[in-house]
Amino acid sequence: MTANPNALEHDGQDSNLHDTLKYSLLGPSLTKSGQDSVDQKKVSDIIYDASKGSKFFAHEENRDKLLTVKIERILEKKARLEKLNLTRDQKKADEYVAELELSRDLTQTVVHVDCDAFYAAVEELDRPELKLVPFAVGKGVLTTCNYHARKFGCRSGMAGFVAKKLCPQLIQLPLNFEKYTAKAREVREIISQYDPRFESASIDEAYLNITAYCESNSIRPEEAVEQLRKEVHEKTKVTISAGIAANTKLAKICSNINKPNGQYRLQNDRGAIMTFMDTLPTRKVNGVGRVFERELDAVGVKTCGDIYQYRQYLSKLFGEKAFKFLIQCYLGLGRTDTQPAEEYERKSIGTESTFADLSGHNGLCDKLEKTAQELEKDMVKAQFKGKTLVLKVKLHTYEVLTRQVIPPKAVYLAGDLYKYSLPMLSKLEQEFKGLTLRLMGLRCTHLVTMKKPDPLAFFGYPKVRNSPASSGPASESNESKGEPVETGGSSSSGVWPSEDFEEAAKDEYQEELEELEILSQLEELESQQFNEGKLDSETKPESGGLVKEAAREASSASASVEKGKGQLKRGRHDSGKSRSGLKDDPKQTRLSFN
DNA sequence: ATTGGAAGGACCC
DNA sequence: TGCCAGGGTCCTTCCCGA
Numbered sequence: 001m002t003a004n005p006n007a008l009e010h011d012g013q014d015s016n017l018h019d020t021l022k023y024s025l026l027g028p029s030l031t032k033s034g035q036d037s038v039d040q041k042k043v044s045d046i047i048y049d050a051s052k053g054s055k056f057f058a059h060e061e062n063r064d065k066l067l068t069v070k071i072e073r074i075l076e077k078k079a080r081l082e083k084l085n086l087t088r089d090q091k092k093a094d095e096y097v098a099e100l101e102l103s104r105d106l107t108q109t110v111v112h113v114d115c116d117a118f119y120a121a122v123e124e125l126d127r128p129e130l131k132l133v134p135f136a137v138g139k140g141v142l143t144t145c146n147y148h149a150r151k152f153g154c155r156s157g158m159a160g161f162v163a164k165k166l167c168p169q170l171i172q173l174p175l176n177f178e179k180y181t182a183k184a185r186e187v188r189e190i191i192s193q194y195d196p197r198f199e200s201a202s203i204d205e206a207y208l209n210i211t212a213y214c215e216s217n218s219i220r221p222e223e224a225v226e227q228l229r230k231e232v233h234e235k236t237k238v239t240i241s242a243g244i245a246a247n248t249k250l251a252k253i254c255s256n257i258n259k260p261n262g263q264y265r266l267q268n269d270r271g272a273i274m275t276f277m278d279t280l281p282t283r284k285v286n287g288v289g290r291v292f293e294r295e296l297d298a299v300g301v302k303t304c305g306d307i308y309q310y311r312q313y314l315s316k317l318f319g320e321k322a323f324k325f326l327i328q329c330y331l332g333l334g335r336t337d338t339q340p341a342e343e344y345e346r347k348s349i350g351t352e353s354t355f356a357d358l359s360g361h362n363g364l365c366d367k368l369e370k371t372a373q374e375l376e377k378d379m380v381k382a383q384f385k386g387k388t389l390v391l392k393v394k395l396h397t398y399e400v401l402t403r404q405v406i407p408p409k410a411v412y413l414a415g416d417l418y419k420y421s422l423p424m425l426s427k428l429e430q431e432f433k434g435l436t437l438r439l440m441g442l443r444c445t446h447l448v449t450m451k452k453p454d455p456l457a458f459f460g461y462p463k464v465r466n467s468p469a470s471s472g473p474a475s476e477s478n479e480s481k482g483e484p485v486e487t488g489g490s491s492s493s494g495v496w497p498s499e500d501f502e503e504a505a506k507d508e509y510q511e512e513l514e515e516l517e518i519l520s521q522l523e524e525l526e527s528q529q530f531n532e533g534k535l536d537s538e539t540k541p542e543s544g545g546l547v548k549e550a551a552r553e554a555s556s557a558s559a560s561v562e563k564g565k566g567q568l569k570r571g572r573h574d575s576g577k578s579r580s581g582l583k584d585d586p587k588q589t590r591l592s593f594n
Numbered sequence: 595a596t597t598g599g600a601a602g603g604a605c606c607c
Numbered sequence: 608t609g610c611c612a613g614g615g616t617c618c619t620t621c622c623c624g625a
Contacts, residue, residue, distance in 0.1 A: 140612060350614075
C-alpha cells in the first residue's frame with residue numbers, strides 16, 4: 001500500500017495519512033454495494049488526483065487527520081484498559097450476550113427488497129438506448145449510476161467531474177423525482193400484497209415480514225420471494241434484489257449478496273447465522289460507516305466475529321449504545337417487526353441548497369429569504385408547523401454549522417421563518433467576519449400538525465398525529481419570556497416586538513380552543529359509536545395523546561412511535577446503534593404520501 | 595444525578 | 608472551463624439550572 005508517489009513523504013505516518021484519506025475519498029458507498037472487479041487502486045488514484053488541491057480535498061484531509069488523532073486516543077485508552085482487570089466488563093458483556101441469546105427469535109421470516117440502481121432503471125425505461133452506455137443520474141453529484149458505469153468505478157455520491165475522469169463518456173441525467181416516486185408506488189403496490197404492514201425504508205427499499213404469507217399460502221420463503229420479484233419485474237419492469245433472513249438486519253445484508261436481480265436466503269438457524277456473521281466485515285452492517293469502520297479496525301475488530309474477543313473493551317471505548325449495537329451484530333440479531341408508513345411519524349422538515357460561494361449581508365439575506373420560501377412550501381404541503389427552527393450553513397471551507405431558536409410560536413410561514421432565522425444568520429456574520437457560504441438550509445423540528453383530525457378516519461386510520469409534546473416546556477418558557485430562546489450562551493438576539501408575542505399568544509389560545517373542540521367531537525363520537533369502550537375516555541388535554549392511543553389500538557404495532565431518545569426496550573433487539581447514527585434501522589427518506 | 599436544549603457528527607439513500 | 612447533493616434520523620457531548 002504505497003501512497004501517491006507524487007506526494008512528499010517523510011515517514012510512514014504520512015503514507016498512512018494518504019492511505020486513509022484516499023480510502024475516505026473513495027466515498028461512502030464503496031464496500032457497501034458490490035464494486036468488485038473494479039481496480040480500486042487505480043480508481044482511488046484518479047479520484048485523489050482529481051480532488052487534490054480543492055477546498056473539498058483540504059476539508060477531507062483535515063477531517064481525516066482529526067479522525068486519526070481520535071483513533072490514537074482510542075488506542076491509548078485501550079492500552080490503558082489492557083493493564084486493568086476487566087473481568088467485570090467481561091462479565092457484563094457475557095450477561096448481555098446471554099440475555100440476548102435467550103430472546104433470539106427465529107420464528108419470523110423477514111425480507112429486505114431493494115430496487116437495483118433504481119433511478120437509473122427508471123430512466124432506462126423511458127430511454128432504452130441508455131442500457132447500452134454508462135450513465136448516471138444526478139448532475140453535480142451522482143445519486144446513482146447504471147452497472148455499466150460502475151465498471152468504471154463510478155458510484156453514487158461521487159462528484160460528477162470526478163466520475164467524468166473515470167469515465168469520460170459518462171452521460172449524466174437530471175433527477176426527476178416525480179417519475180421515481182410514481183414507479184416506487186407501483187412497486188409498493190405489489191409488495192403490500194405480500195405484507196400489508198411492510199416498512200418502506202427509503203424510496204426504493206422495503207422490509208417485509210412474510211411469515212404469515214408463507215404460512216397461509218404454504219409456500220417456502222425462497223419461492224415467495226422469487227414470485228414477488230418476478231411479479232415486480234413483470235408489472236413494473238424494474239428488477240429488485242432481496243435478502244431473506246430472520247430479522248431486518250440480516251435481511252438487509254443479504255439483499256446485497258446477489259445484487260442485481262438476485263436473492264439470498266440466510267437460514268433461520270443459529271449456527272448458520274453465527275457463521276455468517278463471523279467473517280462478515282463490520283462495514284457491511286447497516287450503521288457502520290467509514291468512520292466507525294476505521295475505529296473498529298484500529299482496535300482489532302475487522303469482522304463481526306472479532307467483536308466477541310474484544311467485548312470487555314467496547315463499552316468503555318465506544319460507549320454503551322455502541323457496545324450493545326456491536327454485541328447484537330456479533331450475534332446477528334435485529335428487529336423482526338416492521339413499521340408501516342401510516343405509523344411513521346415525521347420528526348423534521350427542512351430544505352437546503354448549495355450554490356457558488358456567497359458573501360455579503362444582502363446576498364445572504366436574499367438567500368435566506370429564498371430558503372424560507374422553499375421551506376414554507378414543504379411545511380404547507382406536509383401540514384406542519386415547527387416549534388424550533390434550525391439554520392444550517394456550510395462555509396466555503398465545507399465546514400458545517402447549525403444554529404437554532406425556539407420562536408415564540410410554532411412557525412411555518414416564510415415571513416416568520418425568515419424573521420426568526422435572520423438573527424441567527426446575523427450573529428454568524430459577526431462571529432465569522434466575511435462569512436462566505438456555499439450552502440444554506442432551514443429546518444423545522446418539534447413538529448406540530450396543522451391537520452384537522454378527521455373524526456371518521458380517527459378510528460380506523462391513525463393518520464393524524466399531533467406532536468406528543470404539544471404544550472411542552474419549550475412553549476411555556478417562551479410564553480413567560482415573550483421572546484425566542486436563543487441558542488447557547490451569549491445572545492445578541494434582538495427582542496421581538498411585543499406584538500409578536502401577543503399574536504403568538506393569540507394563536508396559541510386559538511389552537512387550544514380548536515383542540516378542545518376536536519376533543520369534544522371525539523368524545524361525542526366515542527360514546528356514540530364506540531360502545532365497547534376500548535378507548536379510555538380518561539383523556540389527556542391534548543388530542544395528540546388520544547389519537548396516538550388510537551394508532552396503537554388500530555394496529556398491534558410495537559409502537560416505536562415513542563418519542564425521546566435512547567429508549568431501550570427489552571425484547572426488541574434494536575435501538576442498538578451508537579454514537580454515530582447507529583440507529584438499528586434508518587427510516588430516512590421515506591416517501592410520505594401526505 | 596438528571597433533564598433538556600443546542601451544536602456537531604455519523605450514517606443512510 | 609466552473610472543483611463534491613439534499614432529504615432525513617439518531618447519538619454524543621457540552622452546558623445549564625433546578
